[in-house]
Amino acid sequence: MSIIFHESTKVFHLYNKHVSYIMDVLPNGQISQIYYGRKLRDRSDFAHLQDSTCRPCSSWPLPELPNFSLEFTRQDYPGFGTTDFRQPAYEVLQANGSHITDFRYTGHRIYAGKPELPGLPHAYVEQDSEADTLEIDLKDQLTGVEMTLLYTIYNRLNAIARSVRFVNRGAETVKLDRAMSMSVDFPDHNFEWMQFSGAWARERAPKVRPLEMGVTAVESMRGCSSAHQNPFVILKRPETTEGSGEAYGFTFVYSGNFLAMAEVDTYDVTRFSMGINPREFSWKLSPGAEFQAPEVLLTYGNTGLNGLSQTLHTLLRTRVARGPWRDKARPVLLNNWEATGMEFTEEDVLKIARKGAEVGVELFVLDDGWFGKRTEFSGLGDWYADTAKLPGGVKGLADKINALGMKFGIWIEPEMVNEDSDLYRAHPEYALCTPDRRKSLGRNQLVLDFSNPEVVDCIYDQLVKSFDGADISYIKWDMNRSITECYSSHWPADQQGEVYHRYILGVYSLYEKLLAKYPDLLFESCASGGSRFDAGMLYYAPQAWCSDDTDAAERVRIQYGSSYGYPVCSWGAHVSVCPNQQLGRVTPLETRANVAYFGAFGYEMDLNALSDKEIEQVKGQVAFMKAHRELFQFGTFYRIRDPFANDKAAWMVVSQDQREAIVGLYQLMNNVNNGYTQLPLQGLDPKLDYQVDGNEVYGGDELMHYGLMPQDTSSHPMMGLFSPDRKPDITGDYDSHLYHLIAK
Numbered sequence: 001m002s003i004i005f006h007e008s009t010k011v012f013h014l015y016n017k018h019v020s021y022i023m024d025v026l027p028n029g030q031i032s033q034i035y036y037g038r039k040l041r042d043r044s045d046f047a048h049l050q051d052s053t054c055r056p057c058s059s060w061p062l063p064e065l066p067n068f069s070l071e072f073t074r075q076d077y078p079g080f081g082t083t084d085f086r087q088p089a090y091e092v093l094q095a096n097g098s099h100i101t102d103f104r105y106t107g108h109r110i111y112a113g114k115p116e117l118p119g120l121p122h123a124y125v126e127q128d129s130e131a132d133t134l135e136i137d138l139k140d141q142l143t144g145v146e147m148t149l150l151y152t153i154y155n156r157l158n159a160i161a162r163s164v165r166f167v168n169r170g171a172e173t174v175k176l177d178r179a180m181s182m183s184v185d186f187p188d189h190n191f192e193w194m195q196f197s198g199a200w201a202r203e204r205a206p207k208v209r210p211l212e213m214g215v216t217a218v219e220s221m222r223g224c225s226s227a228h229q230n231p232f233v234i235l236k237r238p239e240t241t242e243g244s245g246e247a248y249g250f251t252f253v254y255s256g257n258f259l260a261m262a263e264v265d266t267y268d269v270t271r272f273s274m275g276i277n278p279r280e281f282s283w284k285l286s287p288g289a290e291f292q293a294p295e296v297l298l299t300y301g302n303t304g305l306n307g308l309s310q311t312l313h314t315l316l317r318t319r320v321a322r323g324p325w326r327d328k329a330r331p332v333l334l335n336n337w338e339a340t341g342m343e344f345t346e347e348d349v350l351k352i353a354r355k356g357a358e359v360g361v362e363l364f365v366l367d368d369g370w371f372g373k374r375t376e377f378s379g380l381g382d383w384y385a386d387t388a389k390l391p392g393g394v395k396g397l398a399d400k401i402n403a404l405g406m407k408f409g410i411w412i413e414p415e416m417v418n419e420d421s422d423l424y425r426a427h428p429e430y431a432l433c434t435p436d437r438r439k440s441l442g443r444n445q446l447v448l449d450f451s452n453p454e455v456v457d458c459i460y461d462q463l464v465k466s467f468d469g470a471d472i473s474y475i476k477w478d479m480n481r482s483i484t485e486c487y488s489s490h491w492p493a494d495q496q497g498e499v500y501h502r503y504i505l506g507v508y509s510l511y512e513k514l515l516a517k518y519p520d521l522l523f524e525s526c527a528s529g530g531s532r533f534d535a536g537m538l539y540y541a542p543q544a545w546c547s548d549d550t551d552a553a554e555r556v557r558i559q560y561g562s563s564y565g566y567p568v569c570s571w572g573a574h575v576s577v578c579p580n581q582q583l584g585r586v587t588p589l590e591t592r593a594n595v596a597y598f599g600a601f602g603y604e605m606d607l608n609a610l611s612d613k614e615i616e617q618v619k620g621q622v623a624f625m626k627a628h629r630e631l632f633q634f635g636t637f638y639r640i641r642d643p644f645a646n647d648k649a650a651w652m653v654v655s656q657d658q659r660e661a662i663v664g665l666y667q668l669m670n671n672v673n674n675g676y677t678q679l680p681l682q683g684l685d686p687k688l689d690y691q692v693d694g695n696e697v698y699g700g701d702e703l704m705h706y707g708l709m710p711q712d713t714s715s716h717p718m719m720g721l722f723s724p725d726r727k728p729d730i731t732g733d734y735d736s737h738l739y740h741l742i743a744k
Contacts, residue, residue, distance in 0.1 A: 002153055003110045003132045006044040012108075012134060013042050014153045014160065019300045021153065021160055022046050023076050027068055028061050029104025031136060031149065033076040033185045037246070038302055050074060051187070055267075059083040074185035074269060077149055077164065079103065086271055087215070087263045089183040090164070093175040093282070094143055103138040103147050110134050114152040114161065119505055121253050121539030122295045123152070123161050123319045130155060144170025145285065154319075158311050160298040168285040175497075176283040180259075180275030181252070181293045186235075189213075189264040194234035196561055201549035201582055203227045203530035204561035206644065210238065211270060217261035219277050223447070223483025223500055224255060224527060225534040231258045232535075232565040235272065236305065242639055243304040243682065249312055250274050251565060253320065254294035255536040256504035257281070280486065282497030297535065305564065306638050306682065313567035313637060320535055321542040321570075323515065325522045329629040330543060330569065330600040331362035331407060332622055333474070338550070338577050339606035342369030342376070346390055346397060355607040357404040359615060360622040363474055363602075364401045365409035370394070371466070372421060377444045380416045381423030383462035395470040402471050409474030409522075410467075414459045414510060416445045416480065423458075430455045432499070434487040442481030450506030451499045452490035460513050472521065475514075477541065479527040504536075511540035524572055524600070530558070533566070543570050543600045550576035550604055552587040552595045553734050556666050557643045559598060560651065568653065569633035573599025575621070577609075589614055591736040593621040594664055597632050598651065601625045631655055631662060638682040647671060648730075654683035658700075659743040661690070665710055665729065666736045680707035681741075690741040697744055708739060 004013045010025035011034075022035040024047065034046050050073070058069040061082050070084035080088035081100045091099045113128030125131050136149040145168050152161040162182040168174060191211045195218045196204040204227075209216070218229040225231045231252035240247050250272065252258050257277035264270050274296050283291045297315060301308040318326065334356035336349055353364045368374070370390055372382030385393040392399070398408040417424050417431055424431065424446070431446040433439045439446060449455050488499045515521065523541035525532060529548035537544060547558045559571055573596040579586050596602070607618060625632070635653030643649030643666070652663040663681060684690065684700035691697045692708070711728045729737040 001110065001112070001132050002155055003134050004042055005108065005110060009045045009047070010105075011044065011046060012136070014132075014134060014151060015039055015042070016153060016155050016158070018158045019160075021151070022049075025105045026073065026075075027065055028070075028102075029138070030070070030078075031076040031105065031138070033074045036184055036186070036248075037300065072267065074187065075183070076185075077147075077183055078271075086265055087261060087273060088178065089180040089273055089275075090147075090176065091178040091278075092140070092143065092145060093177050095172050095174070099177070101140045101143065101145070103140050106137045106139050108134060108136045115150065117163065117292055117295060119508065120292065120294050121320070121508065121536040123159075123253065123297060123315065124322075125319065139169075143172070143174055144168065145174060154315075157315055158300045159315050161295050162298060163293050163295045165290060165292045166285060167290040168287055171287055173284060173286045176285060176291055178278040178281070179283065179291060179293050180273045180278075182275065182296045182298070183271060183273040184298075186270040186272070189268045189270045190237060191235040191262075191270060192238055193262060194236055194564075195260075196230040196232060196564065198227055200227050200528055200531070201547060202554065203533065203547050203558055204230050205557065206561050206564060211235075211262055211264050213264045213266055215261060215263045217259060219257070219259040221257050221277055221279060222531075223257065223486065223503060224479065224532045225252075225258060225536070226482070227529065227531040227533075230533065230565070231260065231274075233260045233274070234305070234308065234564065235262070235270075241304055242306045245304050246302045247300075247305055247308045249297075249299040249308050249565070251297040251299070251312060251316075251535050252294065253297060253535040253539070254504070255507065255532050255534050257500050276501060280497060280500060283501070284495050284498065294536070309564050309639075310636055312565055316535055316538055317567040317569060317634070321538045323542070324520055325542050329633055330522070332360065332625055333363040333365055333409065333602035334361045334607070335365040335367055335476075335574065335602060335604050336606075337367035338581055338604045340369075342374055344369060344389065349397065350400060351608060352606050353401055353404055353406065356603070357406055359607060359618045360626070361406060361603065363407045363409055364404075365411065365474060365476060366397065367411040367476070368413070368478075370410065378418045378420035380413060380418040380445050381421040381448070383412070383414070383459065383466050385466055393470075394466050394472070398470040398472060407473035408471060409476065410472060411476045411478060412463065413478040413480060414463065415448055415450060415507065417448050418445050427458075429489045430458070432483060432486055432488060432503075434485040435489075437485060440484040442484070445481060447481065447483050449488045449490060449503070450510070451488045451502035453506070453509070454490070456506045456510050456513075460510055463514070464517060467518070472518070474522045474524065476524045476526055476545070479532055481528075508536075508540065515540065526572070533562070538566075538570060543572050545572040546599065549582050550574055551580040551583045551585050552592045553585065553668050554583065555595050556649045556668065559595065560639065560643050560649060563637055563639060563651070568598055568635075568637050569600060571599035572602075574602045574604040576604040577606075585734075587734040588736075589617055591666070591734050594736040594738050595666065597625055597628075597738070598653070598664060600633070601629065628662065631660060635661075636683055640679065640682065643668060650679055652681060652683070658683065658685040658688065661741040663708070663739040663741070664736065665739070667730045667732070668734065670732045670735075677710055678707035679710055680704055684741070685743070688743045691744050692739055692741055694740075703741075710737070
């Protein structure tokens, strides 16, 4: 067991080879937070690590202990109003209007394995021996509400899963007004806060700032996790780099509104909490009812940010993502969206698909426009094939694509509806909107009320009717607008605070129903690109469309930022048309592929528009990706050079046996007459020698401690200065080079 309970001192110690998480039961029956960090040797009492010094102007909950105040005590899941004035983890509203509670420890359980969280995405184990779980029970005697704190520690990963469950065992109804999934108090504030912010087409850019006294927070109230703030935060020490130093990661396994917050009090204690955003949230707990909060994954490391990210990559890729595609390299695909938009005929699509088959594409994906009377203003909600475009329906086109030797995939946006649709005309109450208020449109569409199981069943039945009998291997699930006027006609007034959360539960339930019906499907989640790129989605769809911005230079930044929290195989990354549709930028076909290789690779264009020379390039790219996709998608990923701070960027993947690696070097903007450049690599075996690009052989120690020496024209503006047998690696703006290393 990796969890110890010391009965005499009421100390809980969760530990593995690398990390310790230590709590005890406080004199008032609450749970303290003593220590979270690098592994400590066990002992029966760690109370000396908990500072409980009496401070001026303090209040105390126990008259017999005037030196004990919750204001100055580090806690693991704190409440508010009983001498602690900091941000609480939970609030329970009672019939008399009070939020004051007194949850006290009543018992606990320790067992091997990890529990499922019904209806919610969560990390899991395949064998009970992989992890141990602690459940701590507390009860508020006056209301009868019970709280269970859940902790699972993995034995071989620096990861702890945390959540909380509330059950009303009392006789009166109460309301949860706040139910954060976790809270942890650190004894100091010597941290830098690292968040991942942006907007449509510029998602997940790392933003770093020091913690100071007061509140630092990111949140979403869009009904989705959002492109604007990602539900993943790092607290790192100021001296921490990619290769060294201490860092803590917090990943919310959830796809709706969230809040991540650090509060530093005036005694330098940092309280970090994460969970469902309490704004516009409440949950009615009738007698006997329960509420399970979503899960937060806590990761820790003292070997730098790359090490922290690698722990998360392994955890999300192998113990959050599920199904037959979890461990399978992803097919090379071709999507018709940037080629045709919604306006196409079946022959238009087949012409594009035939060219894809010629170059070696394995999966053709039909995007928006195939259903209902679909235009920019109509059709969403009507999931039946438009026979004017697809005479044989979905099955007819799927059969023709399969006959070309490719698998078939299709686009859906099941959560949305146009007012000009058969579904809306029949059921206007299926849309989220506030009675007697104006409806706000986004992309000319409304959001369906997925908090209502009847709506979920309606969409499921339509999709199954269209898809049954068709050989479909892949579904791209899009979601293109945020929720406004969040009101459901299905729920009474006193449960409207539940709608945002019930909506996401409805999304999850539709995923589960479709996966049960079609267990071999590969889902790719999409939300105007990266507006719902989160760990919760990875539980159902092991890859996500990384961004609608397919420009190679911008994708370097977007994929670099994504790498802090999400594995390479989860990034949908395509070679798109040029000039780029989003920016009008012209980038080399080689660079577009050199960026997209690091991800779930494909093409977003009409390949018929390419020259014969470019088609030969594409054939080579497809063959190269097929030969190396296990390394690209499942190798150990290292960030080397930051594109947010440099004109050049670099990253690399290394095979598990350290005998092969591929390094990507990208030049965003050229410059002139630079100094000499070294590119120190990471993750190699210092005892091995590596041949680079089939040419020179270098020691792994040389390549890591000194580095590669890229050749570029910035040092030699006159190309003639290069020897004829050495072509420069980098020659201008938006250029790139892949280095392939093989151990000799």
